Amino acid sequence: MKLKWILICFLIYGSAFYSSLHVYSRQSAKETAEDAGKLLPVKMKYFRDVHSTKEIQQWVREADESGETISIAGMQHSQGGHTLYPNGTLLDMTGYSQILNFSPKEKKITVQSGVTWADIQQMINPYGLSIKVMQSQNIFTVGGSLSVNVHGRDIRYGSLIDSVESFRLLKPNGAIINVSRTENSDMFPYVIGGYGLFGVILDVTLELADDELYQHRSAAMNYKEYETYFNEKVKHDDSVKMHLARISVAPESFLKEMYVTDYVLAEDQGNREKYMELKKEEIVALPKFMLGLSRYSDWGKGLLWETQKEFFMNNDGKYETRNNVMRSDSEFMEYENPNRTEVLQEYFVPVDQFAEYINDLRAVLEKEELNLLNITIRYVGHDEDAVLSYAKNDMFALVMLINQGRSEQDIQVTEKVLQKLIDVTLDHDGSYYLPYYSYPSDKQLKRAYPRIEEFFEKKREFDPEERFNNLFYERYGQ
Known part of the structure; x- marks a missing residue:
C-alpha cells in the first residue's frame, strides 16, 4: 500500500514537473524565434499573433512612433532570417487566415495572407477549380509564398506573380494601399518577391485554374x-x-x-x-x-x-x-x-x-x-x-x-x-x-540578381526608417 501511494505521489509530481517544464519551454520559445533552417535563433522583443487588419495597423503605427523594427512570419520556411530581426517585433500572420471572397464563375479568390494553400484547395476543389501556381507542398501561407515569388511543378503558368491580380499592402506608416498592375503598379514587382521588406501584404486576389x-x-x-x-x-x-x-x-x-x-x-x-x-x-x-x-x-x-x-x-x-x-x-x-x-x-x-x-x-x-x-x-x-x-x-x-x-x-x-x-x-x-x-x-x-541595388534603393525610398527589417536585408542590403 505504501509503495502504491509513493508511486501515485511520484506520478503527480512528475506530471506537475512536466507541466511546469512544458509551460517554461513555451515561455522560453516566446523569447527566441528561429526559422525552418534552425541556424539563426534570434531573441525577439515582441511576438504578435495577428487576427485582424485593425490589430496589424495599430501595431505598425505604434512601431512607427516608437522606432521599433518589424519582421513578418508565416510558416517560416524561408531559411535565411527573412522572418527574423534581433530585438524586434515579430508579426505571426498564421492566424490572419480568412477567405474573403470566392467567385467560381470568374475563377478568382481573395484571401488574407495567412491563409494556406491547403485552405484554398479545400474551398475551391468542390467547384472544379485549382490553384495556378504554388509550391509542391500546400502547407505554406499565401503571403509568405508571394514574398518569395514561388514556382512549382506547373510548366505553363510561370512563377506566382503571374497569377496575382491584386493585393492590399500595409505601408510602414500604417496606411493601406491597393496594388495591382494598374494601381500603384510601381510597387507590384517589388513587393512580390520582396521578402517582407516593403510592408505587410494583407489580402490577395488570385486567378484560379481548372482542376483537370x-x-x-x-x-x-x-x-x-x-x-x-x-x-x-x-x-x-x-x-x-x-x-x-x-x-x-x-x-x-x-x-x-x-x-x-x-x-x-x-x-x-x-x-x-x-x-x-x-x-x-x-x-x-x-x-x-x-x-x-x-x-x-x-x-x-x-x-x-x-x-x-x-x-x-x-x-x-x-x-x-x-x-x-x-x-x-x-x-x-x-x-x-x-x-x-x-x-x-x-x-x-x-x-x-x-x-x-x-x-x-x-x-x-x-x-x-x-x-x-x-x-x-x-x-x-x-x-x-x-x-x-x-x-x-x-x-x-x-x-x-x-x-x-x-x-x-x-x-x-x-x-x-x-x-x-x-x-x-x-x-x-x-x-x-x-x-x-x-x-x-x-x-x-x-551576378545572379543584377537589379539587386535597384531593389534595395526602392526599399530605402519606400521605407526610409527601415521599419520592416530582417536578417537577409541586414546581411546584403545595409
Whole structure:
C-alpha cells in the first residue's frame, strides 16, 4: 500500500514537473524565434499573433512612433532570417487566415495572407477549380509564398506573380494601399518577391485554374538525354501540364541517372470526379525511415534512390487531379536533431546548358564533403515581371536537400562548398533562389540578381526608417 501511494505521489509530481517544464519551454520559445533552417535563433522583443487588419495597423503605427523594427512570419520556411530581426517585433500572420471572397464563375479568390494553400484547395476543389501556381507542398501561407515569388511543378503558368491580380499592402506608416498592375503598379514587382521588406501584404486576389485530370507518364534516362526529352516530349507537347524530375545522389549513379514524371492531360476529363477527393498524407513511416538511412550512409542513399525510382516508375499510368498533384507529402521530411539540420538550396540553369552544368557540378561535388540527400528538378519559363526574377531564361530549377551540422565550423564548411556550386551555376548563366541561408557572397548576389541595388534603393525610398527589417536585408542590403 505504501509503495502504491509513493508511486501515485511520484506520478503527480512528475506530471506537475512536466507541466511546469512544458509551460517554461513555451515561455522560453516566446523569447527566441528561429526559422525552418534552425541556424539563426534570434531573441525577439515582441511576438504578435495577428487576427485582424485593425490589430496589424495599430501595431505598425505604434512601431512607427516608437522606432521599433518589424519582421513578418508565416510558416517560416524561408531559411535565411527573412522572418527574423534581433530585438524586434515579430508579426505571426498564421492566424490572419480568412477567405474573403470566392467567385467560381470568374475563377478568382481573395484571401488574407495567412491563409494556406491547403485552405484554398479545400474551398475551391468542390467547384472544379485549382490553384495556378504554388509550391509542391500546400502547407505554406499565401503571403509568405508571394514574398518569395514561388514556382512549382506547373510548366505553363510561370512563377506566382503571374497569377496575382491584386493585393492590399500595409505601408510602414500604417496606411493601406491597393496594388495591382494598374494601381500603384510601381510597387507590384517589388513587393512580390520582396521578402517582407516593403510592408505587410494583407489580402490577395488570385486567378484560379481548372482542376483537370492528369495521367502520370514516367521514364528513366541518362542526364545527357534530359534536355532533348524535355524539349520534345514535354515543352512542345501542350497536353503535358506539369513536370517533375529527380537526379540520383547515390554513389553508383551520382548525377547521372534520372527519372521523370509528366502529368499529361487525361483524354476523358469526365472521369475527374472519380478522383477529385483531396488526398491526405499517405504512408509516412517507411519513407521517413529510408530518408533517415540516407542521412548516415552511402548504402542508404543507394537504397532510397532505387526505392524512389521504382515507386514513381510503378505509378506510370496513374490518374490524379491537379489539386492532388499539388498536395505532395511533406511529413516524412520532418527532422529533429539537436546538432544537425537540413537546409535547401535551389539553383536555376538555362535548359540548353543542363548537361554541361551537371558535369561541372559533379566535378565539384566529387571532391567535397557535402551530405546531399536529394535533388528534384522543375522547369520555370522565362519571366522577369518581378524585379528579383530568378528566371532570366527558360530554366531548370534544381532543388537540393542538404544535411549539415549547426556549429559555426559546420556552417563555414557548408558555405565554402556552396559558394563553389554557386560559381558553377553563375558560370552557366544561371542564378540561385534567395529564400535560403545567406551562404552566397555579395559578389555572387550581384551576378545572379543584377537589379539587386535597384531593389534595395526602392526599399530605402519606400521605407526610409527601415521599419520592416530582417536578417537577409541586414546581411546584403545595409
